[in-house]
Amino acid sequence: SYLVGDKLWIIMEYMDGGSLNSVIKEVQMAEGEMAAVCRECLQALNSLHANLVIHRDVKSENILLGMDGSVKLADFGLCAQMTSEQDKQSSMVGTAHWMAPEYVNKAAYGTKVDIWSLGIVAIEMLQGEPP
Structure with a gap:
């Protein structure tokens, strides 16, 4: 990223395959492709969670x-930094179809909510839409 005057410029790698969402809408993915994703x-989540980030x-x-x-996890705008003393969050953020039950129940949550959301992505790859 670069700060030019009062503007922040963020440079990202171009991913020529597009988003997984657009691929799911166009084709039925093979089992090996789903497993690779x-x-x-x-x-990526293991790395985030090891650094106490949800x-x-x-x-x-x-x-x-x-x-x-190649596969890249993107959009870190809603990430939460945790500490060894505080390993739970309670704010409700995210996208409805992919939200873990802890969000909906307004309970404290940790890194497992990301695993739940990835499970929803796996179902989406299989069925062509989220449950």
């Missing part, structure tokens, strides 16, 4: 694909 997202908006629109098979 899940594996790469789990690796993504809080894992969904197909925020998973970007490359034509070379």
Whole structure:
């Protein structure tokens, strides 16, 4: 990112495969492709969670694909930084279809909400839409 005058410019890698959401709408993915997307997202979430960060908006629109098979988790605007003393959040953020029950019940939640959301993405890849 660059600060030019009073404007912040953010440079991101171009992912020529588009979002997972757009792919799901166009084609039925093969089982191996779905597994690869899940594996790469789990690796990204593992890295975030190891650094005490909850993504809080894992969904197909925020998973970007490359034509070379690369997978990137994107849109970190709703992330929450936790500490070893405070490992739960309670604010309700995210997108309805992908929200874990803890959100809806307004209960404290931790990193597991990202895993729930990725599970919804897996169902979406299988069925072509979220449950």
